[in-house]
Amino acid sequence: MKIVIIGAGISGHTAALVLRQKLSKEHDVIVVSPNKMWNWIPSNIWVGVGQMSSSDVTFEIAPIYKKQGIIFHQAKCTEIYPEGLNQSKPFIKVQSTSSDQFYDIECDYIVNATGPKLNFAATPGLGPHGGHTQSVCTVEHAVKTSAALDILVEEMKRGHNKTLVVGTGHGMCTCEGAAFEYIFNLEFELRRRGVRDKARIIFLTNEAELGDFGVGGLNLEMGGFITPSKTLAESLFVERGVDWILGAHVHKIDEKTLEYETLDGERSTLSYDFAMLLPPFTGVPLKVFDQSGVDVSTQIFNAGGFMKVDADYTVKTYENWLPEDWPKTYQTRFKNMFAIGIAFAPPHQISKPMKSKNGTVIAPAPPRTGMPSAIMGRTVAQSIVDMVNTDSKQPTYQSSMADLGAACVASAGFSMLNGSAVSMTMYPIVPDFKKYPGVGRSLTHTTGEIGLSGHWIKKLLHYAFIYKAKALPFWWIIPE
Amino acid sequence: MKIYEAKNYLAARPNRTTLFLRSFLPWQMIRFILINIRMTVMIAKSHGRQVEKEK
Numbered sequence: 140m141k142i143v144i145i146g147a148g149i150s151g152h153t154a155a156l157v158l159r160q161k162l163s164k165e166h167d168v169i170v171v172s173p174n175k176m177w178n179w180i181p182s183n184i185w186v187g188v189g190q191m192s193s194s195d196v197t198f199e200i201a202p203i204y205k206k207q208g209i210i211f212h213q214a215k216c217t218e219i220y221p222e223g224l225n226q227s228k229p230f231i232k233v234q235s236t237s238s239d240q241f242y243d244i245e246c247d248y249i250v251n252a253t254g255p256k257l258n259f260a261a262t263p264g265l266g267p268h269g270g271h272t273q274s275v276c277t278v279e280h281a282v283k284t285s286a287a288l289d290i291l292v293e294e295m296k297r298g299h300n301k302t303l304v305v306g307t308g309h310g311m312c313t314c315e316g317a318a319f320e321y322i323f324n325l326e327f328e329l330r331r332r333g334v335r336d337k338a339r340i341i342f343l344t345n346e347a348e349l350g351d352f353g354v355g356g357l358n359l360e361m362g363g364f365i366t367p368s369k370t371l372a373e374s375l376f377v378e379r380g381v382d383w384i385l386g387a388h389v390h391k392i393d394e395k396t397l398e399y400e401t402l403d404g405e406r407s408t409l410s411y412d413f414a415m416l417l418p419p420f421t422g423v424p425l426k427v428f429d430q431s432g433v434d435v436s437t438q439i440f441n442a443g444g445f446m447k448v449d450a451d452y453t454v455k456t457y458e459n460w461l462p463e464d465w466p467k468t469y470q471t472r473f474k475n476m477f478a479i480g481i482a483f484a485p486p487h488q489i490s491k492p493m494k495s496k497n498g499t500v501i502a503p504a505p506p507r508t509g510m511p512s513a514i515m516g517r518t519v520a521q522s523i524v525d526m527v528n529t530d531s532k533q534p535t536y537q538s539s540m541a542d543l544g545a546a547c548v549a550s551a552g553f554s555m556l557n558g559s560a561v562s563m564t565m566y567p568i569v570p571d572f573k574k575y576p577g578v579g580r581s582l583t584h585t586t587g588e589i590g591l592s593g594h595w596i597k598k599l600l601h602y603a604f605i606y607k608a609k610a611l612p613f614w615w616i617i618p619e
Numbered sequence: 620m621k622i623y624e625a626k627n628y629l630a631a632r633p634n635r636t637t638l639f640l641r642s643f644l645p646w647q648m649i650r651f652i653l654i655n656i657r658m659t660v661m662i663a664k665s666h667g668r669q670v671e672k673e674k
Contacts, residue, residue, distance in 0.1 A: 382623060
């Protein structure tokens with residue numbers, strides 16, 4: 140059998156390593172990715188403030204796959220034929236990144252783990268490619284961001300006051316946690332470089348409340364109170380002197396100002412000297428065809444370009460959302476095709492969706508990066524192993540985000556003696572208000588605290604996950 | 620909507636003891652162990668589950 144994985148990010152790479160470890164050598168594990176380098180994206184935050192270099196967070200992927208016996212194609216997938224075409228075997232069409240030549244790769248199982256397309260075009264002027272803002276979504280972006288920060292700091296050292304804006308560049312963004320990490324690392328870095336007094340730092344977010352993080356916020360039991368994450372997040376912003384704008388959709392950005400709308404319908408402009416704004420995500424453009432060659436992409440992907448799996452996609456109001464809506468096996472309509480990580484279509488948001496008075500949707504998209512992505516990769520790999528070995532069409536492993544918890548460490552300053560990070564656990568990721576009335580999550584397993592030890596954990600995770608991704612001896616002991 | 624200014628916003632603030640403990644090495648070493656245990660429990664609860672195989 141041949142199993143092809145499209146994408147080599149956290150979920151795709153995990154799936155590939157687990158498949159290769161558990162399947163006998165008579166089966167081929169094939170990875171298709173346009174990227175030559177593997178990037179531990181969570182540490183891009185530290186590259187963006189100049190505390191790490193690109194080589195600290197990336198490595199060449201082909202030698203790892205060669206050593207593991209995984210077939211690697213540095214290419215971009217453009218079309219998927221999960222049933223084959225006119226009685227042929229299933230295959231995918233790819234375009235080589237070196238020669239631009241198109242060719243087909245035969246397969247029996249397909250795992251779509253493409254990750255997101257960074258949709259900077261959604262907001263005019265957004266992003267480092269022809270826009271005016273910085274990003275830390277890729278290591279190349281983070282390196283540019285760090286260089287822009289260096290120039291800004293030099294000007295501040297010469298006595299100039301600057302306004303720095305960090306956050307989300309569109310009302311439908313996700314990964315607010317990454318923006319949260321970047322702003323506090325930036326604040327810490329400016330203090331370290333002795334120019335904090337010259338900076339006004341503003342967090343601009345699509346979240347309706349601080350501490351929402353796209354998961355509707357958390358409730359934590361501490362000091363005899365059930366405390367919302369909003370209270371804790373506001374405390375940190377006030378302590379660090381960071382201002383904030385909530386419920387914002389950025390309409391356009393020019394070289395010195397950005398125009399945004401907030402939930403009350405008001406449109407405002409904000410002058411800035413440096414901006415790191417995350418883009419919204421869409422699915423990576425792909426087409427899917429049935430066995431007679433008919434393009435069925437509109438049935439397979441949602442409007443955002445994410446692949447539909449075994450979720451309940453019935454349109455419902457927020458009050459009627461259920462944990463059961465979330466997918467369990469990540470199998471698509473085609474029994475031999477799966478979608479994991481950011482590539483799968485969530486049934487709806489987790490945070491309560493909001494619209495401004497003008498009807499502009501300002502709603503954080505659900506985060507599904509990091510730990511959940513990797514677990515999905517393992518789950519689907521384990522299912523495929525069983526399906527291959529038993530000639531079954533039924534996945535044997537499940538990992539719904541309504542059953543999974545997540546451990547997150549949000550860095551707030553890079554230093555082994557003075558740094559800090561917010562260490563959070565939440566269980567489950569998708570709140571279940573029937574099981575946990577009023578709070579949505581287990582108060583025993585939903586926790587959060589800030590301190591130096593969080594930074595040590597974040598640093599430890601950086602090395603542990605890169606070790607694991609390099610498939611070095613006993614890599615499989617390290618959990619996702 | 621207004622820009623919330625940190626300096627004028629009434630929020631819970633950490634007291635001196637809390638700030639001290641956040642970077643006090645012996646206390647943070649204990650927290651390091653406890654947070655790791657907490658996260659290990661979370662990871663153990665969150666690695667998916669096997670369902671009954673198709674007969």
